[in-house]
Amino acid sequence: MMVLLTTCIILVLVWNWNLNGATAATDPTDVASVKAIFQSANSAPQLGWPANGDTDDDPCGQSWKGITCSDNRVTQINLSNLALTGTLPYGLQGFTSLTILDMSNNNLVGTIPYQLPPNLHRLNFANNNLTGPLPYSISNLTSLTDLNLNHNQLQQALNVNFQNLSTLSKLDLSFNSLTGDLPQTMSSLTGITTMYLQNNQFTGAIDILADLPLNSLNVENNNFTGWIPEQLKNIDLQTGGNAWSSGPAPPPPPGTPLVPKSNQHHKTGGGRSTTGQDANSDTSNEGKKSGIGGGGIVGIVISVIVVGAIVAFFLVKRKSKKSSSDLEKLGNQSTVPLPSNEVPEVTSVQTSPVFDLKKFDSSASINLIPPPIDRHKSFDDNEFSKKTTIVKKTITAPPDLQSYSIADLQITTGSFSVDHLVGEGSFGRVYHAQFDDGKVLAVKKIDSSVLPNDFSEDFIEIVSNISCLHHPNVTELVGYCSEHGQHLLVYEFHKNGSLHDYLHVSDEYSKPLIWNSRVKIALGTARALEYLHEVCSPSVVHKNIKSANILLDAELNPHLSDCGLASYIPNAEQILNHNVGSGYDAPEVALSGQYTFKSDIYSFGVVMLELLSGRRPFDSSRARQEQSLVRWATPQLHDIDALAKMVDPTLKGLYPVKSLSRFADVIALCVQPEPEFRPQMSEVVQALVRLVQRANMSRRTFTFGSDHGGSLRGSDEPAIRDI
Known part of the structure; x- marks a missing residue:
């Protein structure tokens, strides 16, 4: 009996413990996201969170520091002023119930992650050491009421x-x-009431802020120009340290309709506001006035002019040697009106010119038939239509770009020697440039066959367009040179070279890319293309996606190069069509020679195949049925056994199978032969993000990655573990 009673008590206790645990358990997605914060913050001990990684960790039930919950969902995270180090974590979009995220006043570095909690009301990353641009995904935080990113090192334009x-x-x-x-x-x-933009490098005017319901605005210490809108002068406004224009306000912008002179009001002698058309009404009312007013005098003058014009007409007609029948025949013919200074066009009595009778001799009589009068056109319209002004478009390079001389670049590239050559593409060669101050840049020397010597203005326009492209995964243009018919672009330099070299050109110093690095490269490149296709306005088709145009920095983050070149260079498609057969071009490009967003997506799918297989897109050294990578690989992408045999052997089997399968699924979507069935780049990005979210790498693979510089901690990606 005692044993039975003891057993019952134990069962009740276990049941209560399970019930309480189930009640207090935090949503697993939130738990994973909280752990990501902990890992990215270098497992900060000041947080007091458990570091053993137990599967029963419960931020809500155990009341972790800085975490506020409602039921089993995390709703607020406040980790400010904790001297945290590390980076902001990847995967924050898993916090679907989070409304407040405050990690201000710490020592966090790196960039703001692209994925953010979708339902945030308040986001505060102020007073850290964050760099890079604001992610475009902020555009999707439709519930946001307070965004505070002050005192960081954020760069680039507000995309x-x-x-x-x-x-x-x-x-x-x-x-x-x-x-x-x-x-x-x-x-x-x-809904904006407070805006602080001070101490940045913003340019242009602030007119777009004029009609906002602002109470407080600070734009001090920028590079703003133009006039301060009158609407903003009645609020708490701070504008010092800019280059504002002085003097009267600017005239209406071009295209603003002018007020016709016939609608302008004048004061008559009687003190009444009348138009020129009211002059006759003044004369008709003479009986109601004492004496002849100003309107009556005008009427008399006009009458004299009219009578004089009629007399002059008949005098000229009498001198004509043409018979009336000839004139009648002439009247039935089409006539070409003479210039206005020879044949007066009487559109109104008020604007009729004085006749010069000397011009109306017998030889000019055939031109006396006036041109048809457009009664809907005013005198001013006629005058403006006669004055055709040709405005030549002037393009200037952006002031924030460095203008280099040929001499400077010759010195830094060893006169463009082979020793400094790092690559050669469709539009020119790329050289390594070493400057005296230690700065290393990449100089692209565009071939004269691409841009002839006399295309200097077109080149400056190309430079101006490319300089507008700013994204963490797009190679940044930092300068240019246009001298003596030479056209050069100066870019940031990435020490790890191109993805093509990393995959296909091995040497004693190179180490194979681990799986999580390959996924990171694919995702970063996809984000660059998403930016070009769906964020830029106007959109940009790259037209030359290949592994040689994907550059890798020290942390193996990808940077897509040549962005905008093929879109802005004249006849670029003809130049690129010479490379058809490289294995990157979509089937429709080979048929039409036309590049589109969908052909970019196909080429990106080929790059993903390179990452998966380690093979070149076209390799004539292989058996005939394996020379075309797409043709060989596509039938095997959904066969897990065949897929395992396709994987780059340098991975040595160190990859998560499920992650590999999902990666192959994305490839299959991108390389479909029919362009209409290929996804948009934003869908590709989402698919790769889900892949990373679902996949985690085994401890063995992560160790392998850290030894080879392949860890994703350098960006906003987590480590990928096997599941």
Whole structure:
């Protein structure tokens, strides 16, 4: 009996423990995201969170520091002023119930992750050491009311679409290094009351802020120009340290309709506002006035002019040697009116010129038939139509780009010697440039066959367009040179070279790319293409996606090069068509020679196949049926056994099988022969993000990755583990 009673008590206790545990358990997605924060913050002991990685960790039930929950979901995270180090974590979009995220006043570095909690109301990363641009994904935080990113080192232009952020009431981007003009979509911030933009490098005017419901605005210490809108002068406004224009306000912008002279009002002698057309009405009312007013005098003068014109006409007609029948025949013929200084066009009595009778001799009589009068056209319209002004378009390079001389670049590249040559593409050669201050840049010398010597203005326009492209995964243009018919572009330099070299050109110093590095490269390149296709306005088709145009930095982050070149260089498609057969071009390009967003996506799928297999897109050294990578690989992408045999042997089997399978699924979508069935780049990005979210790498593979510089901690990606 005692044994039975003891057993019952134990069962009740276990049941209660399980019930309480089930009640207190935090949503698994939130648990994973909280752990990601912990790992990215270098497992900071000041957080007091458990570091043993137990599967029963319960941030909500165990009341972890800085975590606020509702039921089993994390709703607020406040980790400010904790001296945290490390980076912001990847995978924050898993916090679907999170409304407040505050990690301000720490020592965090790196970039703001692209994925953010989708339902945030308040986001505060102020007073850290964050770099890079604002991610475009901020555009999708439709519930955001307070965004504070002040006192960081954020750079580049504001590539954020503010149209969906109508609930945003406070925006603080002060004390960063943000550049460029304010985006036009800022005019959609209908709920904004406070905006701090001071101590950046913004340019252009602030007119788009004029009609916003602002109470406080600080734009000090930027490079703003133009006039301060009158609407903003009645609020708490701070504008010092800019290059504002002085003097009267600017005239209406071009295209503003002019007020016709016939609608301008004048004061008559009687003190009444009348138009020129009212002059006759003044004369008709003479009986109601005492004496002849100003209108009566005008009427008399006009009458004299009319009578004189009629007399002159008949005098000329009498001198004509043409018979009336000839004139009648002539009247039935089409006539070409003479210039206005020879044949007066009487559109109104008020504007009729004085006749010069000397011009109306017998030889000119055939031109006396006036041209048809357009009664809907005013005198001013006629005058403006006669004055055709040709305005020549003037293109200037952006001021933030460095203009180099040929002499400078010759010195830094050893006169463009072979020793400095790092690559050769469709548009020219790329050289390694070493400057005296230690800076290393890449110089692209465009072939004269691509841009002839006399295309200097076109080149400056190309430079101006490319300089507008700013994204962490796009190679940044930092300067240019246009001298003596030479056209050169100067880019940031990436020490690890191209993906092509990393995959296909082995040497004693190279180490194979591990699986998580390959996934990171694919995702970063996809984000670059998503930016070109779906963020840039106008959109940009790259047209030359290949592994040789994907450059890798010290942390193996990808940077897509040659962005914009093929879109802005004349006849670029003809140049690229010479490379058809490389294995990257979509089937429709070979048929039509036309490049589209869908052909970019196909080429990206080929790059993903390179990453998976380690093979070149076309390899004539292989058996005939294996020379074309796409043709050989496509039938095997959904066969897990065949897929395992396709994998790059340098991986030595160190990859998660499920991750490999999902990676292959994305490839299969991209390389479909029919362009209409290929996904958009934003869908590809989402698929790769889900792949990373679901996959985790085994401890053995992660160790292998850290030894080879392949860890994803350098960016916003987590390690990939086997599941």
